[in-house]
Amino acid sequence: MLPVFKLSNGPVPLLAFHGIGQDHRAFEPLAQQLEGRYAVYAFDLFFHGSQPAPVSDDVLTKQRFQEIIQAFLHQYQIDRFAVLGFSMGGRFALAVAEAFPKHTTELILLAPDGITLSPWYRIATNTGLGRQLFRYFLKHMPLFHRFGLFFLAxxxxxxxxxxxAESTLATPEQRESVYNAWVYFRKLQFNHRKLSEILNNHPVRVRFFAGHFDQVLPVSYIKPLSRRLHAYELIVLKTGHNRLLERVGKIL
Incomplete structure (x- = not known):
């Protein structure tokens, strides 16, 4: 089971999944703002925080992740809950809602990954050659930077x-964590038609939050899913990617 930390108390359990390079502590300011309304359960995802690398498999499947969440719900005797995902954590929030739609009351997605897949992510993780090149560039950061400037031009x-990218990959430890996480989580992908049917057929309140200045996961990235939903809420805040999490607590 993934390490989980209860950060606040309230009548509604809220399962929270952090972004790349973060851990459960990213939700501490949010949990303070939600005290009395949500009981925030923040997870440390694999290769982040206190959670080490998995020992039994080389890729996280939806089935395995469903078993992890089922064990958590059983241990904490939780039946109905909300789920929140920020950035990379959006993949995990989507996976929870897809697997447990009858138990999910709210799906709260903050600049979520997992709806629109970056072509760079596909190249870096979907094939053996791509993964070899990805690791090579991470071990040769000056070359990575030069290619970045070339693509920028x-x-x-x-x-x-x-x-x-460069702030997320600043240290050898960060680079190893990012590589392992990207590769290990690569099977958490979604069929938009199937997922939208699940959400449309259950009383799940879907809420999107995006940053107007976010170029990492811009608001347009939610459209492949949102355009298929019968109902959803979208709030675009005048902020970039990294500041979005702290801004959302006041609204929730």
């Missing part, structure tokens, strides 16, 4: 994305 990426 071609207009294939923007400066915000390059800055985010």
């Amino acid at each position: 071609l207009g294939l990426i923007n400066r915000s994305v390059l800055r985010f």
Whole structure:
């Protein structure tokens, strides 16, 4: 089971999944703002925080993740709950809602990954050759930076994305964590039609939050799912990617 930390008390359990390079502590300010309304259960995902690498498999499947969440719900005797995912954590929030729609009251997605897959992510993780190249570039960061500037000049990426990538990959430990997480989580992908049917057929309140200045996971990335939903809420805040989490607590 994944390490989980209860950060606040309230009548509604809220399962919270953090972004790349973070751990459960990313939700501490949010939990303070939600005290009395939500009982925030923040997880440390694999290769992050207190959670070490898995020992039994080389990729996380939806079935395995469902078993992990089922064990958590059983241990804490939780039946109905809300789920929140920020950035990379959006994949996990989506997986929970897909697997437990009868038990999910709210799906709260903050600049979520997992709806629109970046072509760079596909290249880096979907094939053996891509993974070898990904690891090679992470071991040769000056070369990574030069390629980043080259793609920036071609207009294939923007400066915000390059800055985010370089800050996320600043140390050898960060680079190892990012590589392992990207590769291990690569099977958490979703069929938009199937997922939207599940959400449409259950009383799940779907709420999207996006940053107006976010170039890492912009608001347009939610459209492949949102356009298929019968009902959802979208709030776009005047902030970038990294500041979105702290802004949302006041609204919730």
